[in-house]
Amino acid sequence: MSHTLGIRQAQKQKTRQALLDAALRLLEEQSLSSLGLREVTRAVGVAPTAFYRHFRSTADLGVALVEEALGSLHPMIRTTVTSAESGDERITRAVELIARHVHAYPAHVRFIARERHGGVQPVREAIREQLDRFAEEVRAELAKDPESEGWSDDDLLMLSHLYVDQMLVTASLFLEAQEQEAEEGQEGQGGQEGQGGQGGLETVRERVTRLATRQMRLISIGRRHWLG
C-alpha cells in the first residue's frame, strides 16, 4: 500500500479533487440540491461525461464533501476538549480555534451549515453521522474529567451534544461576520470607515467572539452546578 500511485491513478485523483474543489466553490452561492453536474465539469474544464468516472451523482459528490469537511476534524476536537488548562482558558482556546477554522475553510463550514438540514437526504445523513461521532468523542473526553464524577453517560452525551451544537452555531456566526466584514471592506474602499467600524468600537468578529465565549461559559457554569 505504500508504493506510489501509477500515473493513471494520480491523474484520476487530481481530476476528482478538481471536481470537489469546483463544486465547493459553486456551493457558496447555492444549495447542493440545485447544483448541476454540467456546471461542475464546466468549471473544471472537463467533459460532462467525465463526472461519472468519479461520482454517481451530485448527491454522491456531496457525501464526499462531508467527509472532506468533517473527517479530519476529529483529532482537533478531541484535543481541544481534553486540554489540561482551566475551564475559561479552554473556552477561549476553543472559540479561537473555531474562528481560525472558519477563516481557513469558510466554504467547508458554509457547506456543512447549509446541507445539515438541506434537501439532499444522503448528505444530511452523512453530516448527522459525523456530528454524532463528534458528540460521542466529546462525551468520552468529558468522562475522563474529574468534574464529571457522578454524571451518567446519558447526561454526559446530553452535554456533549449541547457543546457540538453550540460549536456549529458559533462557526456559523463567524462565517456571517467574515462575510459582513468583507462587504464593508469593499464598499468602504475610498473613504472613512462605515457605521460600526469607527475607532474604539469592536469589530463584528470581536462581538461574535465575546458572544460565543460567554455562551460557552454559561453552559460550563450550568455543567458545574448540574448535580445537587
Add this chain to the structure above:
Amino acid sequence: MSHTLGIRQAQKQKTRQALLDAALRLLEEQSLSSLGLREVTRAVGVAPTAFYRHFRSTADLGVALVEEALGSLHPMIRTTVTSAESGDERITRAVELIARHVHAYPAHVRFIARERHGGVQPVREAIREQLDRFAEEVRAELAKDPESEGWSDDDLLMLSHLYVDQMLVTASLFLEAQEQEAEEGQEGQGGQEGQGGQGGLETVRERVTRLATRQMRLISIGRRHWLG
C-alpha cells in the same frame, strides 16, 4: 379597511395561498434554490405565467413563506417565556409547546431549518430578522424577571440568543423524530415493533423530549449562577 374583499381580490388571495401551500409541500423534499416556478404552478393547476401575478420569483415566494412560518409565533414565544410558573415547569411547558408546534406545522419548521442557512440570500435574511426579533423579545421578557437583577442588557441578549438557538435545535430534533417514527410505522405495519419500539423502552419522541428538557435545564442552571 373592514369591508369585505371583492370577488376578484378574494380569488387572487386564494390562488396566492394555493401557490404558497404547494410550494411548502414541494419543499419537504428539496431546497428553495432548486424549486421551480413551473413545478409550483403545475401542483396548483394554473398556468406558469399566473405565478408572476403573485411573486417576482421563487425567492420572493420564499420570503412570504418565512413570514407565514414565523410571523405568527411572536406572541406565543413571549407568553411562554413570561409565564409565572417555576423554572422547571416553564421548561417542560416550552418543550411541549415546541413538540406540539412541530407536530402541527412540520413543513413550516422544516422550511425554516432548511433555509436558515440555505442558498437563497433574501430568505436567509428574512429568517435572521425574525429570529433576531424573537431574541430581542425574549430579552425584554427576561429583563422583567427578578432573576435578571444585576444582568447587563448585553448578557441578557446573549442568553436569549442561546434560548432561541436551542429552540430551533429542539424543533429540528422533534422533526427528525417524527420522520423516524413515521418510517417505523410504515415498515412495521404487519408485524411486531422493530428495534427501539419494544415495550418499556421510550419512543424517539420521548427521548428527544428528555434530551431537550435537560439541555434547557442546564442552560437555566448556568443562568442562575452566572453572576458571582
Add this chain to the structure above:
DNA sequence: TGTACATCAGTGAACGCGCGTTCACTGATGTAC
C-alpha cells in the same frame, strides 16, 4: 337598475437554453510474456 368602459387575474403559444444521461470512441497507461 342599466350601460359602457376599465381593470386585471389567469391563459396558452412560443422562444431559446441548459440540463442529465446514453453511447461508441480514443489514446495514454498498465501488464503479461
Add this chain to the structure above:
DNA sequence: TGTACATCAGTGAACGCGCGTTCACTGATGTAC
C-alpha cells in the same frame, strides 16, 4: 528491453425534456355615470 494486448479516464455528439420568461389575449369583475 521489446512487443502485443488490456484497461480505463476522458471525449464529443446526440437525445429528449423541462425550465424561466415574453407576449398578446380573454373574459369576469369593478366602476362611473
